[in-house]
Amino acid sequence: MASSQIKVPATYMRGGTSKGVFFNLEELPAQAQEPGQVRDKLLLRIIGSPDPYGKQIDGMGGATSSTSKTVIVSKSTCPDHDVDYLFGQVSIDKPFVDWSGNCGNLSAAVGPFAIHAGLIDPQRIPHNGIVEVRVWQVNIAKSIVVHVPIVDGCVQETGLFELDGVTFPAAEIQVDFMSPGASEGSMFPTGNQVDSLEVPNIGTFSATLINAGIPTIFIDAEALSYQGTELQEAINSDQAALDRFETIRAYGALKMGLIESVEQASSRQHTPKIAFVSQPKSYVSSSGKKIDTQQVDLLVRALSMGKLHHAMMGTAAVAIAVAACVPGTLVNNVCGGGERESVTFGHPSGTLKVGAKALNAGDGWTAEKASMSRSARILMEGFVRVPSDIFE
Incomplete structure (x- = not known):
């Protein structure tokens, strides 16, 4: 008898003032490793959308835009980058995943996740110091550099850095958004400042x-x-x-x-x-x-x-x-x-x-760079479960 649910490896993380479910691309079900309706259907079910009650009770979402998020990370295909980062904003009450932009808060968590998932060359990780994780943001075709603190060979997650909007202090992570202006056309689409x-x-x-x-x-x-x-x-x-x-x-x-x-x-x-x-x-x-x-x-x-x-x-x-x-x-x-x-x-x-x-x-x-300090932490790791008929 077939199992009533399938297990998908996942990590639940806070990044900045957001939370999301993170996936290693290679660990997604084969049908969902390519973009399209099958992937969207899986992510919607994992998060618990669409939910006409607006609560996402039957999923991992938290019923706010800050907590209805998914991230897919993989080894980068882009030269001079470590990982590719794809962000999906999951609608709470409608059946769609919006792939049109990035999440800057969860960008801070991509660096720690990449190290946790074994996607960064161990030789690049010092015993103590900072790892610059070079991220290719797939949604907007931009580079992000996430400065991840390392202590005793592991990602430092706890610390004294306080971020308004987050209850507890954590380790500070600097995030640099490189050339953050529009990839195509003008940074001011109309050509005007006002x-x-x-x-x-x-x-x-x-x-x-x-x-x-x-x-x-x-x-x-x-x-x-x-x-x-x-x-x-x-x-x-x-x-x-x-x-x-x-x-x-x-x-x-x-x-x-x-x-x-x-x-x-x-x-x-x-x-x-x-x-x-x-x-x-x-x-x-x-x-x-x-x-x-x-x-x-x-x-x-x-x-x-x-x-x-x-x-x-x-x-x-x-x-x-x-x-x-x-x-x-x-x-x-x-x-x-x-x-x-x-x-x-x-x-x-x-x-x-x-x-x-x-x-x-x-x-x-044009803009050369924008920088801010965030923090990130793994909240839970293991598997998310979804009904086995999700792909039918």
């Missing part, structure tokens, strides 16, 4: 549309009648506000050339992101910590998969860093304008410092 974004029946907004880290739409908080100090409940409990954000996001995606009609935005939930920015203000974070005006250069709130994020997506943090370093963008303006190479912004869970180096060589702006 655009006029017309949204029928809602209004016309000044917006910075940037493709760095992840395509992102930045709008001034005041234009949306917000302070920029809002926490999740203020936005996520207001369905009219969420619907308005989604409509603005759809028209922004159209103006960025990411979709051909606004209707296509519903099947491209992961990108672009939409965020609103404001000048520094004091507020109390979701953990009860007071954030003072002088601690930050600006405030940013961003939505992911239709909800206000509890902290900040790593890729959106890259977009914030790059936009802040380009004079004339909305992000740069609320920071006070001028040239800079780093910025500290306030988000619902606290603050984050990010760095970037942007250049204008005369033919448009």
